[in-house]
Amino acid sequence: MRILVDIDGVCLDLCSAVLDVYNQEWKDSLKYENITKYDMSVLVHHACGRDVYGYFEGDNIYDKVNIIKGSLDGVIRLRGRGHEVVFVTSGLFPAKVRALQKRAFLLDMKGDYHYAKDVIVAHDKSMIRGDLLVDDKPENLIGHVGLLFDKPWNRESTLPRVYDWQGVLKKVEEMCPRTS
Numbered sequence: 409m410r411i412l413v414d415i416d417g418v419c420l421d422l423c424s425a426v427l428d429v430y431n432q433e434w435k436d437s438l439k440y441e442n443i444t445k446y447d448m449s450v451l452v453h454h455a456c457g458r459d460v461y462g463y464f465e466g467d468n469i470y471d472k473v474n475i476i477k478g479s480l481d482g483v484i485r486l487r488g489r490g491h492e493v494v495f496v497t498s499g500l501f502p503a504k505v506r507a508l509q510k511r512a513f514l515l516d517m518k519g520d521y522h523y524a525k526d527v528i529v530a531h532d533k534s535m536i537r538g539d540l541l542v543d544d545k546p547e548n549l550i551g552h553v554g555l556l557f558d559k560p561w562n563r564e565s566t567l568p569r570v571y572d573w574q575g576v577l578k579k580v581e582e583m584c585p586r587t588s
């Protein structure tokens with residue numbers, strides 16, 4: 409299968425990195441579990457508001473991100489089972505691709521980020537063809553066979569949900585059982 413995998417919130421824990429910087433700068437104490445809406449600007453200090461998105465765009469933020477538990481191992485296992493893994497993201501940030509390169513998610517590690525063959529940038533993910541999309545934003549799963557990666561900000565959705573990368577591997581196994 410060709411498996412499309414979202415980057416932020418599925419492979420890289422961008423939210424925690426942003427929260428660290430935001431809390432420090434605004435002397436706030438927002439926690440990961442408090443982020444119950446995709447639009448974080450309504451949850452931060454009202455004087456910060458949409459300025460919080462500036463933290464998402466900083467090139468340096470990807471130096472601070474940790475990988476989501478099990479994600480790299482999960483990607484390696486999917487490839488090992490013969491699946492093609494393609495990362496699909498809606499924002500073009502060189503540092504994001506470099507963060508994936510640095511942590512060995514990408515197959516083609518030699519070239520510059522422009523040439524990363526397994527990364528696609530698309531605001532409308534329904535334009536990209538794949539057999540399965542794993543994403544933490546419900547709207548992105550429209551038009552796809554999708555797995556919603558559980559997050560505090562997507563709990564209202566009733567779409568098929570996985571709680572971790574073990575769940576992703578299990579669902580893929582169900583969809584495409586190994587014959588040997």
Ligand SMILES: [Mg+2]
Pocket residue numbers: 414415416417418543544545
């Ligand atoms: Mg995401």
